[in-house]
Amino acid sequence: MKDLNCLSLRVKNNQLSILDQTLLPHEETWREIGSPEDMVESIKKLRVRGAPLIGVSAAISLALFAQTTEDRQLIKKKGLLLRDSRPTAVNLMFCVDQLLGLLDEDMPLEKIVEKAEVLFDEDVKLCELMAKNGNKVIEHNDRILTHCNTGGLATVGEGTALAVIKEAHREGKEIKVFVDETRPLLQGGRLTTWELTKEGVPYQLICDNMAAHLMAQGAVDKVIVGSDRIAINGDFANKIGTYSLAVLCHFHNVPFYVAAPYTTVDQECETGKDIPIEQRDPGEVRGQNIVEKGWAPLESDVYNPAFDVTPAHLVTGWILDTGLYNQQDVKQEKLRQLN
Secondary structure, eight states, X not given: OOOEEXXXXXXXXXXXXXXXXXXXXXXOOEEEEOSHHHXXXXXXXXXXXXXXXXXXXXXXXXXXXXXXXXXXXXXHHHHHHHHTSOSSOHHHHHHHHHHHHHHHTTOOTHHHXXXXXXXXXXXXXXXXXXXXXXXXXXXXXXXXXXXXXXXXXXXXSSOSHHHHHHHHHHTTOOOEEEXXXXXXXXHIIIIIHHHXXXXXXXXXXXXXXXXXXXXXXXXXXXXXXXXXXXXXXXXXXXXXTHHHHHHHHHHHTOXXXXXXXXXXXXXXXXXXXXXXXXXXXXXXXXXXXXXXXXXXXXXXXXXXXXXXXXXXXXXXXXXXXXXXXXXXXXXXXXXXXXX
């Protein structure tokens, strides 16, 4: 495989390494991935996270494994293991299926490696296109609120929603960003702030429950978030807390946008009701991943969905690499025409 390099993943001399996102922002540690099983563990433990990045990382891991064996059934077994590592982000299934399809077609194994490289390069391009399309909805002096992390730590390019924000900043638009800390794992507080600091974009970190207060003050001009899966009718799943933001935007008349590549649109998913929602470790909510003893009794019963679903009627616009889509576009099923 050729050498690859981005903010959170790199391949050099056929060795795959990932930036451990659980240690950011205070420690930048690269971990070597020696097998698909290593990648599965890193995905489940959120060392690798973000829908597009998960998909490309899994594909690269499988492709590197395919260089070590001629056993096609074993390669397929490892691919299915990777495919099942997280249930909500459809980019994972999309990318792994691209490689497994080559196996089913009995293509030479080197084609798997080539396809993984193509998926990497494509994601970089998709991010660029999303940034340019989304920049059209950003005005000078906009105050933008965003949720979770949707930048170069979530893709192998510049990101989805955060790529839009970066593009506006680089164009010289005087923007300010409100960053939701994003409970329970603080991907906004730990990761988005880290990226925006590196980029020099002005921001303020807020607790998730401060968004309504800001909107009531008229301090938010628009909200832009990412997505892990978009249904054909425009409903979409994103990090838990996104639906709350959409409801708040609807009440306060604040435009609400979702940014994602075409690979996030699930052509087999008709509505948000069809999107599987991952339930995660109760310890995340108890705070056991942040402080040694956590902040809640260990016997506390916990409900911990990683994602929620926002209905299409609350969305102002869908920012994709293929263009900007409004309510009418989606009602005309234009998302079904993507490929």
